[in-house]
Amino acid sequence: MNFLMPTAGTPYRFSDVLHAKLGLFRGKKVFDKYAQILKSYFCVNNIAFVNSGTTANFIIYKVLKDLRKRDDQVEVILPAYTAPSLLLPIEAEGLKPILADIDPATFNLSVEKVKEKLSDKTLAIMPVHMFGLPCEVDAFLEMTKG
Secondary structure, eight states: OOOOOOOTTOOOOHHHHHHHHHHHHHTHHHHHHHHHHHHHHHTOSOOOOOSOHHHHHHHHHHHHHHHOSSTTOOEEEEESSOOHHHHHHHHHTTOEEEEEOBOTTTOSBOHHHHHHHOOTTEEEEOOOOGGGOOOOHHHHHHHHOO
């Protein structure tokens, strides 16, 4: 009996699998080149590759906690409709997740509901682009000015 890996509707060609496997043998040289491209694009001196978004969030909240202006800045606002993997890094750093309601039309974090939750204790807002629909990044950035 043969089993095939589910592809979520996108069939893999043999050449795709071969190309992915060959990348394993290129190792550090490929990562270094990609890192240089990203550093140049984002105009930064350092960049880190991690294995998942959850790991990236652990790093982000550790750094934010270390850089915060006051020890009482412990609140991170995020959508109530979210994945548990977004809560884990927040709680692991001893920060407090503040769940805000979503916009029912997009399932993205509601700008109005975030405004209601903002306080002097807010350290970060974690908007999520649900189902490929971009959230209102500019509105959230505007809230953080000042």
